[in-house]
Amino acid sequence: MHIDARTLDNGSVVEGDLCLVGAGAAGISMALEWIGASQRVILLEAGGFDYDPRMQELYRGDIVGLPYFPLQAARLHYFGGTTGHWAGFCSTFDPIDFEPREWVPHSGWPFKRAHLDPYYARAHRVLELGPYEYDAAQWQKRDAKLVPFPLDPSVVWTKMWQFSAPTRMGTRYRDAILGAKNVHLYTNAIVREIDANEGASAVDGLSVRTLEGKQFRVRARHYVLAASTIQNARLLLASNSRVAAGLGNTHDLVGRFFMEHLEMPSGVFVGLGERAPDTAMYAFEWGRTKARGELALADAIQRQRRVLNATVSLYPHDLDEAGQSTFQRMTPEVLAERRRAGDRAAEAAEAQREAAQQGGADRAFHLQTRQEQAPNPASRVTLSTERDELGMPRARLDWRLTELDRRSFRDFYDVLGREVGRAGVGRVQMRPWVLEKPDAPWPSSVGGGWHHMGTTRMHPDPKQGVVDPDCRVHGIANLSVAGAAVFPTAGAANPTLTLVALTLRLSDHLKSKLA
Numbered sequence: 001m002h003i004d005a006r007t008l009d010n011g012s013v014v015e016g017d018l019c020l021v022g023a024g025a026a027g028i029s030m031a032l033e034w035i036g037a038s039q040r041v042i043l044l045e046a047g048g049f050d051y052d053p054r055m056q057e058l059y060r061g062d063i064v065g066l067p068y069f070p071l072q073a074a075r076l077h078y079f080g081g082t083t084g085h086w087a088g089f090c091s092t093f094d095p096i097d098f099e100p101r102e103w104v105p106h107s108g109w110p111f112k113r114a115h116l117d118p119y120y121a122r123a124h125r126v127l128e129l130g131p132y133e134y135d136a137a138q139w140q141k142r143d144a145k146l147v148p149f150p151l152d153p154s155v156v157w158t159k160m161w162q163f164s165a166p167t168r169m170g171t172r173y174r175d176a177i178l179g180a181k182n183v184h185l186y187t188n189a190i191v192r193e194i195d196a197n198e199g200a201s202a203v204d205g206l207s208v209r210t211l212e213g214k215q216f217r218v219r220a221r222h223y224v225l226a227a228s229t230i231q232n233a234r235l236l237l238a239s240n241s242r243v244a245a246g247l248g249n250t251h252d253l254v255g256r257f258f259m260e261h262l263e264m265p266s267g268v269f270v271g272l273g274e275r276a277p278d279t280a281m282y283a284f285e286w287g288r289t290k291a292r293g294e295l296a297l298a299d300a301i302q303r304q305r306r307v308l309n310a311t312v313s314l315y316p317h318d319l320d321e322a323g324q325s326t327f328q329r330m331t332p333e334v335l336a337e338r339r340r341a342g343d344r345a346a347e348a349a350e351a352q353r354e355a356a357q358q359g360g361a362d363r364a365f366h367l368q369t370r371q372e373q374a375p376n377p378a379s380r381v382t383l384s385t386e387r388d389e390l391g392m393p394r395a396r397l398d399w400r401l402t403e404l405d406r407r408s409f410r411d412f413y414d415v416l417g418r419e420v421g422r423a424g425v426g427r428v429q430m431r432p433w434v435l436e437k438p439d440a441p442w443p444s445s446v447g448g449g450w451h452h453m454g455t456t457r458m459h460p461d462p463k464q465g466v467v468d469p470d471c472r473v474h475g476i477a478n479l480s481v482a483g484a485a486v487f488p489t490a491g492a493a494n495p496t497l498t499l500v501a502l503t504l505r506l507s508d509h510l511k512s513k514l515a
């Protein structure tokens with residue numbers, strides 16, 4: 001059922017059992033789970049069904065740390081959320097990502113990877129991925145061309161990835177949501193403040209506005225913030241009528257531990273031998289590849305070297321964009337053009353690949369690293385002094401990295417270079433900055449993957465995390481968070497598959513609570 005909030009009477013009160021704030025990857029995944037349930041679900045989406053520059057402008061914020069994408073370009077503010085832009089690259093987090101690692105401060109999840117397996121399998125269906133299978137040998141059985149490099153897997157292994165179409169959730173699931181009698185989608189409903197009771201131990205309701213100035217209130221038995229990592233933190237911090245520091249922020253943790261994946265061109269791989277090495281396993285073509293491998297360091301090596309987790313993908317050598325940071329080559333204009341181009345993007349990639357091969361470049365590949373960022377309390381989202389058009393303080397992002405982040409890059413390539421050399425597969429040449437000391441400044445190619453994680457991290461101890469292992473905000477009985485904001489560590493894999501899996505887990509938990 002769909003209601004445009006602009007048609008409501010000013011001062012209305014909307015009531016339900018479960019209220020979800022935000023209809024992006026997390027909010028829609030959860031709403032789908034409740035279709036046909038006996039509970040009344042209120043799904044509040046700030047935007048409408050299409051991109052609107054005025055709505056998008058509400059996302060603008062300050063960038064005060066390392067350079068970052070403009071915040072108003074890094075997330076989409078309408079039904080479907082940022083799945084309107086995402087590329088669909090998916091892989092699971094590795095078991096080591098869930099462990100407390102004594103060389104990675106603040107690491108460790110409250111459960112092991114195996115606990116997430118059933119939810120990952122369900123998330124595969126939501127994101128329309130292939131079979132829940134990430135073993136390279138199994139993929140080779142399906143397709144004999146997918147041959148991993150003959151490396152020692154106790155040093156460097158082939159980590160599998162899968163690719164969603166990509167599923168644009170706003171389009172794919174619009175009819176299902178609109179057709180559901182018990183799910184009430186309110187579009188143009190911008191949540192401005194979470195109103196807590198006197199002791200700030202429970203949420204009483206939400207103050208919601210439309211861009212045209214209408215105000216209404218939503219009351220439910222339980223509330224879930226699914227507004228994306230930066231906006232979830234902003235909402236909690238700006239909900240400061242009862243507690244000056246904001247809700248859930250007793251221990252000054254809301255907004256802290258903001259994490260990205262460091263996605264950076266880091267070197268070149270050149271294949272050795274009479275014939276160019278077989279790289280079909282590592283190749284990628286937009287719109288066609290369903291699964292491919294990337295190279296990653298084995299757990300034992302990560303422990304021995306005391307480094308972060310990372311994977312590296314191979315790209316044809318002649319791609320002129322490979323030396324640039326993601327901030328330089330993935331500007332909002334480039335993204336808009338890619339979307340407009342639709343299938344033509346796949347054709348262009350194919351032509352580029354063929355040109356590279358004709359030039360004999362099938363032996364040479366750029367190495368694009370994707371590395372987890374160490375959890376860092378100083379890397380954080382706070383409130384700006386500037387306010388948006390509705391009077392809400394804007395977000396202020398201070399993205400910071402540590403020496404561990406820098407050293408891990410160097411060690412990764414040291415191990416990879418030795419192993420591909422030993423196995424006679426090829427040679428690795430690192431970019432000069434990779435070899436610099438860990439305290440050297442980051443190069444201008446420092447870049448992220450548009451992956452926002454942390455800010456309301458999960459931990460059983462309220463002094464170390466904003467949400468508990470069930471994703472409920474510590475100290476607030478009826479408020480939970482869905483999305484990558486709850487990740488305690490970032491893993492090397494892109495976040496959406498894991499955040500959808502966690503959302504399905506939260507949904508199951510709330511079903512037993514609200515039965």
Ligand SMILES: Cc1cc2nc3c(=O)[nH]c(=O)nc-3n(C[C@H](O)[C@H](O)[C@H](O)COP(=O)(O)OP(=O)(O)OC[C@H]3O[C@@H](n4cnc5c(N)ncnc54)[C@H](O)[C@@H]3O)c2cc1C
Nearest residue numbers: 022024025026046077081082087088089191228483494496
């Ligand atoms: C260019 C790009 C490429 C990407 N590629 C990948 C990829 O290949 N693989 C991958 O795993 N991830 C990728 N991502 C990241 C992926 O898009 C996010 O992980 C995912 O969309 C986050 O889901 P979410 O539900 O937390 O947030 P969103 O999808 O952003 O949804 C949040 C929703 O909340 C709404 N909202 C916000 N504030 C309010 C409010 N106050 N009141 C009401 N509603 C509100 C928003 O309008 C939005 O609809 C990419 C991102 C970008 C930008």
